[in-house]
Amino acid sequence: MPGKYYEDLHIGQIIQHAQGRTITEMDNVLFCTLTMNPQALHLNQDFASQTQFGRRIVNGIFTLGLVVGLTVADLTDGTIIANLGYDNVRHPAPVFHGDTIYAQTEVLEKRLSKSRPNAGIVRLKQIGRNQHGEIVVELERTVLFLRRKERVGSKEKGVGSKE
Numbered sequence: 149m150p151g152k153y154y155e156d157l158h159i160g161q162i163i164q165h166a167q168g169r170t171i172t173e174m175d176n177v178l179f180c181t182l183t184m185n186p187q188a189l190h191l192n193q194d195f196a197s198q199t200q201f202g203r204r205i206v207n208g209i210f211t212l213g214l215v216v217g218l219t220v221a222d223l224t225d226g227t228i229i230a231n232l233g234y235d236n237v238r239h240p241a242p243v244f245h246g247d248t249i250y251a252q253t254e255v256l257e258k259r260l261s262k263s264r265p266n267a268g269i270v271r272l273k274q275i276g277r278n279q280h281g282e283i284v285v286e287l288e289r290t291v292l293f294l295r296r297k298e299r300v301g302s303k304e305k306g307v308g309s310k311e
Contacts, residue, residue: 151220151227154268154293157255165218165251168279171206173245179210206243211285215276218251229267229292237287241278248279256288260295267292 180190188195189205196204212234243249254273261267270293276285 150222151225152223152293153227154258154260154270154295157258157270157293159255159257161255163219163222163253165222165253167218167221168248168250169214169218170248171210171214171243171245173204176204176206176210176245179207183207183209185209201242201244203244206245206247208239208243208285211239211243211249211276212237212287214249215251215274215285215287216289218249218276219253219274223253224291224293227294229264229294232269232290232292235288235290237285239285241282241284243278243284247284249276249284250279251276261292264292266295266297268295269293 176190179185180187185207187207189199189201190196190207191204193204196202216231252275254275256271256273258268258270261269270291272289272291274287274289275283278284
């Protein structure tokens with residue numbers, strides 16, 4: 149699997165995800181349509197041109213989802229059981245059509261699951277930056293990762309664990 153197992157992640161580890169994605173107008177319009185979000189700031193150029201942004205901005209939930217998606221190949225592909233939660237989501241700068249987004253992940257803490265011997269819980273900080281290096285979204289994400297089969301049953305405790 150290209151994703152990381154619980155044992156592969158270490159507190160303080162930072163992963164720079166190489167793949168970036170340029171956001172198109174179609175991405176934004178389709179996402180707003182699919183999620184039934186008619187916000188004029190995302191869809192109405194005339195309205196948006198009269199705001200502090202001067203143009204339409206990309207839906208922030210799309211940006212959040214894109215940053216999480218950009219991490220999959222390096223982090224969770226085939227090794228995730230579930231996303232348990234998203235916390236402390238911030239959008240410090242807007243995203244515009246044509247911006248390219250890149251992602252970074254930092255491992256904040258980890259511990260073995262008390263109810264699933266084949267899994268561990270990892271809290272991550274994920275940051276999305278545009279092509280200028282400006283942070284456009286940051287969040288904390290809690291993920292239930294698979295453990296390597298040969299480690300299941302060991303008494304290992306996660307560093308930084310709150311057990």
